[in-house]
Amino acid sequence: MIVITKVTVLGAGTMGHGIAHAAMMAGCDTVLYDVAPAAVEKGRRAIGGILEEGIVRGNVTRADAAAATARLTTTTSLAGALSGSRFIIEAAPEQIGLKLALLADIEKLAPADAVIASNTSSLSVTEMAAALSNPRRLAGMHFFNPVHKMKLVEVVRALESSDETLQTVEAVARQMGKETVIVRDSAGFVTSRVNAMIGNEAFYMLQEGVASARDIDKALKLGLNHPMGPFELVDLVGLDTRLSVLEFLHKSLGEKYRPCPLLVQHVKAGRLGKKVGRGVYDYPAV
Numbered sequence: 001m002i003v004i005t006k007v008t009v010l011g012a013g014t015m016g017h018g019i020a021h022a023a024m025m026a027g028c029d030t031v032l033y034d035v036a037p038a039a040v041e042k043g044r045r046a047i048g049g050i051l052e053e054g055i056v057r058g059n060v061t062r063a064d065a066a067a068a069t070a071r072l073t074t075t076t077s078l079a080g081a082l083s084g085s086r087f088i089i090e091a092a093p094e095q096i097g098l099k100l101a102l103l104a105d106i107e108k109l110a111p112a113d114a115v116i117a118s119n120t121s122s123l124s125v126t127e128m129a130a131a132l133s134n135p136r137r138l139a140g141m142h143f144f145n146p147v148h149k150m151k152l153v154e155v156v157r158a159l160e161s162s163d164e165t166l167q168t169v170e171a172v173a174r175q176m177g178k179e180t181v182i183v184r185d186s187a188g189f190v191t192s193r194v195n196a197m198i199g200n201e202a203f204y205m206l207q208e209g210v211a212s213a214r215d216i217d218k219a220l221k222l223g224l225n226h227p228m229g230p231f232e233l234v235d236l237v238g239l240d241t242r243l244s245v246l247e248f249l250h251k252s253l254g255e256k257y258r259p260c261p262l263l264v265q266h267v268k269a270g271r272l273g274k275k276v277g278r279g280v281y282d283y284p285a286v
């Protein structure tokens, strides 16, 4: 049985802090890295918030939360984060150039046999693997938002991912209490492809005046049994992240994924979602 005891998470944003929390709760020594000190601090606070919520709800004891917190190290030193690390999860922004540059740094700074998992929602995991001298050690590990509530991890097999890499990624996901599905590397995998399509269609309906955002959300929740409306969900995901996914799907899979102009406008207006206090809806308290 594969048991991983140390995990490095690169990127402390919406996903990175949630992944770090899952790793800490799975008993792993966890290093959370970000380029910006403010982002690291925000990530640490967000993890504290999840733990506190867990205590209030009775899901975790104060002692277990304290033990998990003691397993967390945060840093803005990439060399420090990667030194001696055998399992690395990258949760940096959804831009291929940025991810390839980060992989080049990982190649230089991490042990040559470290397994690398990318949390990309849609980008080519095969293209990322090709940036390494040993592409067999990279696979996709697609978590869902919010990580502490969502059960699934899509494990993405790049063209050259080894069976051992896939097995290690699956083992870590299971250690974190997640269910897995194995998906061949293909734009948007299973979930992002369907989700981006639904979300884009919702923006087209809003643009055409078919219904209000609130009523489109209500229709999908009460009529189709979706747990969240498409606008509530995109506000949580981040409109910039969703736009990047759609742009990539459009380029890879064709016309039906062209991003809706109203979504593009929201991103240009800085309406990036809950993380900045305004997206499709306003969140004055954030």
Ligand code: NAD
Pocket: 010, 011, 012, 013, 014, 015, 016, 033, 034, 035, 036, 039, 090, 091, 092, 093, 094, 095, 098, 102, 119, 120, 121, 122, 142, 143, 144, 145, 236, 237, 238, 241
């Ligand atoms: P985010 O913008 O919330 O966080 C990204 C973090 O990465 C920021 O804190 C930023 O400072 C940091 N960063 C910037 N450059 C970096 C670098 N060179 N190295 C390390 N960190 C760097 O983004 P997010 O929503 O957490 O998305 C991260 C990844 O997870 C993306 O690939 C995204 O597609 C994927 N993802 C997102 C969601 C979601 O719902 N938001 C769901 C699943 C997967």
